[in-house]
Amino acid sequence: MNDQDQDLHSLLRLALDKSIEGREQLTARIAQLSLEREHMLSDQERDLIFEILDKLIHEFEVPIRKRLADRLSRNPAAPRALLVALANDEFAVAQPVLLRSTLLSDEELISIIHHRSRQHQIAIARRRDLSETVSEELVGTQDSDVITALLENTSARISKATLTYLTEQAQHIDSYQEPLVRRQDLTNDLAMRLYWVVAANLRAEILESYDIHPTSLDDALENAVMEMAAENSNDGSNLERSAAELARSMAREHPVNAAMLIKTLRQGQVPLFEALFEEWSGIAMPRRAEILYGPGGEGLAIAAQALGVSKQDFATLFLLSRSAGSGGQKTSPGDLARATRLFDKTKREDAQHVLRSWQRAPAFQSAVRDLEMNKAKHSRG
Numbered sequence: 210m211n212d213q214d215q216d217l218h219s220l221l222r223l224a225l226d227k228s229i230e231g232r233e234q235l236t237a238r239i240a241q242l243s244l245e246r247e248h249m250l251s252d253q254e255r256d257l258i259f260e261i262l263d264k265l266i267h268e269f270e271v272p273i274r275k276r277l278a279d280r281l282s283r284n285p286a287a288p289r290a291l292l293v294a295l296a297n298d299e300f301a302v303a304q305p306v307l308l309r310s311t312l313l314s315d316e317e318l319i320s321i322i323h324h325r326s327r328q329h330q331i332a333i334a335r336r337r338d339l340s341e342t343v344s345e346e347l348v349g350t351q352d353s354d355v356i357t358a359l360l361e362n363t364s365a366r367i368s369k370a371t372l373t374y375l376t377e378q379a380q381h382i383d384s385y386q387e388p389l390v391r392r393q394d395l396t397n398d399l400a401m402r403l404y405w406v407v408a409a410n411l412r413a414e415i416l417e418s419y420d421i422h423p424t425s426l427d428d429a430l431e432n433a434v435m436e437m438a439a440e441n442s443n444d445g446s447n448l449e450r451s452a453a454e455l456a457r458s459m460a461r462e463h464p465v466n467a468a469m470l471i472k473t474l475r476q477g478q479v480p481l482f483e484a485l486f487e488e489w490s491g492i493a494m495p496r497r498a499e500i501l502y503g504p505g506g507e508g509l510a511i512a513a514q515a516l517g518v519s520k521q522d523f524a525t526l527f528l529l530s531r532s533a534g535s536g537g538q539k540t541s542p543g544d545l546a547r548a549t550r551l552f553d554k555t556k557r558e559d560a561q562h563v564l565r566s567w568q569r570a571p572a573f574q575s576a577v578r579d580l581e582m583n584k585a586k587h588s589r590g
Contacts, residue, residue, distance in 0.1 A: 274302040282309040293317055300328040307332035319346050327352060334358035339365035348375065353382050360388035367392075372399060380406050380579060404434045409576035413584075424565070431569060456484035465489035467513075467522035474529040482533070490516060491568040500567065501530050506548035512567070514552055515560035523552050 278295040281287040282305040289312050296306040296313060306313070307321070307329060319342070321329050327350075333339075334347050334355055344367045347359050356375065359365055367375075372392075376399045379385040386407050389395060395403070408430045415426055459465070465485050473482040487497050490512055500508035506527050513523040527548050 271299065271301055274298060275305075278302050279305040282306045285311060287312065296321060297325060300326055300332070303329060304332050308335060315340055315343050318343050322346050322350065327355065330355045331358045334365070335362055337362075337364045341366045341368045341371075344368070345371055353384055357384045357388060360385060360392065363392060367394065369396065372396075376403050376406075379403060380576070381583065383410065386410070405576040408434050409580045413580055427569060452480035452484040453487075455481060456488045459485065460488045467516075467518045467526060471522065471525050471529065474526070474533060479533045482530075490564065492564075496567055502533075506531070506544065507551055508567075510548050510552040511555055511560045511563050514555045514557055515564035517557070520549065520552060524549055 274295065278298070281292060281295065287310070292306055292310050292312050296303050296310070296317070303321075303325070307318075318333055318336075322333060322343075323346075330347060330350055330352065331354060333343065335358055339347075339359070339362065344359055344365050347355055348367075348371055350356070359367070360375065372389075372395060375385055376389060376395075379389055386403065389403055390400070390407065412423075412426060412430055415421060416423060456465075459469070463469070465488055470482055470485055470489075473485060483497065483501065486501060487493055490497075490500075492500055492512065500512050503509070509527060509530065510523065513526065518526070524545060527545060531544070
């Protein structure tokens with residue numbers, strides 16, 4: 210008896226066996242033969258075999274179809290039509306194929322996302338090396354569990370536009386926050402936005418559960434985020450970095466004061482002046498530039514009052530900083546008079562409260578405001 214006759218005899222014997230085991234063996238044997246003789250089959254014969262397999266597997270109980278799906282999901286040469294049928298089966302059967310099989314196309318995965326269950330969608334979200342197209346379809350389900358599974362899948366490719374949208378959504382959906390933070394494809398600007406969102410949510414939880422002063426808590430949270438940002442950031446020019454390093458070194462040797470700022474401005478060392486002011490006041494960019502070079506000098510007047518600068522030193526700083534920030538143009542006497550009047554009218558205690566708010570990172574303040582507004586909106590609703 211030749212090999213072909215033996216195969217036929219084996220198939221006939223299995224076809225007569227109506228037991229579950231016999232049905233499973235028959236399906237496995239037909240699938241195996243189709244793989245072994247793929248190059249010998251005509252298109253018509255191949256279609257016939259797939260049709261037979263499709264009918265056979267749907268005669269089986271779920272446990273048998275599940276074992277078959279598990280076996281074929283690991284085989285890169287398995288019949289695609291059979292795998293597509295198993296992937297569209299009920300979830301217990303489809304799961305191993307959706308998770309592991311590399312033979313399913315994006316179009317087939319998208320069809321399953323649209324027409325099968327939420328469990329099918331979550332399994333697809335956990336596949337290795339998902340394309341941006343499939344990821345976008347998963348986000349389009351608007352299902353937080355599906356999207357969280359996708360974000361936790363660090364091998365999935367997600368477009369910047371989709372990540373930007375999900376970062377905004379993370380303000381309201383806590384489950385997005387941690388997996389987003391862990392993603393290596395998150396840009397620096399999105400990462401910073403997300404850090405402040407996480408900090409604002411953590412702030413609300415701590416204030417609700419513990420007796421702690423908001424200022425102390427804000428200090429700790431803001432420092433934590435800024436340290437994290439410093440570790441991950443490569444931004445800034447060499448000149449700015451050098452000025453910041455020099456300012457820190459000078460501040461360690463001698464406390465920063467108005468005389469030091471005036472001296473650096475008179476020497477034309479504007480980046481060092483800015484870095485020293487930041488070291489002294491704790492006001493970082495972009496707010497630092499607004500305070501130092503704002504047209505009316507109101508911010509500088511309040512900051513100077515809070516830092517204990519004398520009226521004479523404030524006037525000198527005002528004039529020199531206007532010149533540094535406006536291309537060397539002179540300030541009118543009226544501008545100086547208005548700025549000094551504001552300096553005189555401002556109480557130091559009030560100025561210190563304002564300075565403390567300026568020291569907060571703008572993104573942190575924005576995240577806190579957004580969270581409080583959302584809570585107020587929900588309480589009214």
